[in-house]
Amino acid sequence: MKVEDKLFLVRFKPDTQSHLSVIDADVCLKCENKDCVKFCPAEVYEWDEEHKTLLIAYEGCLECGTCRIGCPYLNIKWEYPRGGFGVQFKFG
Ligand code: SF4
Numbered sequence: 717m718k719v720e721d722k723l724f725l726v727r728f729k730p731d732t733q734s735h736l737s738v739i740d741a742d743v744c745l746k747c748e749n750k751d752c753v754k755f756c757p758a759e760v761y762e763w764d765e766e767h768k769t770l771l772i773a774y775e776g777c778l779e780c781g782t783c784r785i786g787c788p789y790l791n792i793k794w795e796y797p798r799g800g801f802g803v804q805f806k807f808g
């Protein structure tokens with residue numbers, strides 16, 4: 717089974733509040749490469765050029781932990797979702 721097929725089987729139980737957040741929005745504004753948009757396997761991060769802000773679709777987070785260390789400015793606050801929420805891998 718291919719990775720893409722396994723990802724299709726992953727299920728989520730999203731919380732109403734995000735477990736991911738930006739620490740300082742000004743740092744993102746000045747960040748040239750926007751690495752988070754590239755390294756997140758779930759494409760959680762998207763740069764909104766019109767509003768000059770980072771969009772975070774936390775509902776689809778795979779909880780891989782990459783963004784804890786992947787942001788070159790360590791500008792992402794990462795926590796586990798609250799108990800009972802988040803990704804469920806049991807189908808994949
Ligand atoms: S979270 Fe980090 S990598 Fe992403 S835009 Fe902000 S500073 Fe850049």
Ligand code: SF4
Pocket residue numbers: 736755756757758759760776777778779780781782783784
């Ligand atoms: S923990 Fe992994 S999947 Fe979740 S937002 Fe960070 S890089 Fe993306």
